[in-house]
Each structure stands twice: as structure tokens, then as C-alpha cells.
Amino acid sequence: MMNIDESFEKTLNPCLKEAIEAYLDGERKAKADIGYLEFDCDYCLLQSEINNAEVDRSITEDQAWYLRKKYLGIKRMDI
Structure with missing residues (x-):
């Protein structure tokens, strides 16, 4: 995986931003x-x-893999 500049998260589309916020809120509640x-x-x-x-x-x-790992804990498995 390439080095990711985390600042890209500031420019995510609104649906993805809302899904991240909902996930983080749900995680706090859980x-x-x-x-x-x-x-x-x-x-x-x-x-x-x-x-x-x-x-x-x-x-x-x-x-996408950066977000999956950061928020969902899903690691990329290279074959």
C-alpha cells in the first residue's frame, strides 16, 4: 500500500462523511x-x-483501504 496523505479525508463526498460520523457515533453508543x-x-x-x-x-x-483499516479494522490481504 502506498503512503496516504490523511488530509484527503477533508474532501470526502458528503455521503461518506455522514457514514463515518454515523459509524463513530454508533461506536460510542455501543x-x-x-x-x-x-x-x-x-x-x-x-x-x-x-x-x-x-x-x-x-x-x-x-x-479506500486506509479508511477500511482506520475505521472498520479491515486489513488488506495481498495474495
């Missing part, structure tokens, strides 16, 4: 153990928005 049951939906929505942004080329493949 960790607070307040009975928040929608965190799996937040996770899937963020993963989907990252995939969409990669496919429509608003982010690069390396940027």
Missing part, C-alpha cells in the same frame, strides 16, 4: 453499553459507502 442495537448497520453502511466511493473513483483504492 461502547457505552446503552442498548444500542444498530451498530452493525452503521458498520455495513460505512463499508458500503467506502466501496461506492472507490467504484465511482472519488477515492483511490489505497485511500
Whole structure:
């Protein structure tokens, strides 16, 4: 994976930015153990928005993997 300049996150499309915020909010709620049951939906929505942004080329493949690792804990497995 290439070195990523993290400043690209400032220019993400609105849907992806909203999905990140929803994910982070859901993560806080889930960790607070307040009975928040929608965190799996937040996770899937963020993963989907990252995939969409990669496919429509608003982010690069390396940027997509950076976001997957940073937020979702998904590591790229090179074969």
C-alpha cells in the first residue's frame, strides 16, 4: 500500500462523511453499553459507502483501504 496523505479525508463526498460520523457515533453508543442495537448497520453502511466511493473513483483504492483499516479494522490481504 502506498503512503496516504490523511488530509484527503477533508474532501470526502458528503455521503461518506455522514457514514463515518454515523459509524463513530454508533461506536460510542455501543461502547457505552446503552442498548444500542444498530451498530452493525452503521458498520455495513460505512463499508458500503467506502466501496461506492472507490467504484465511482472519488477515492483511490489505497485511500479506500486506509479508511477500511482506520475505521472498520479491515486489513488488506495481498495474495
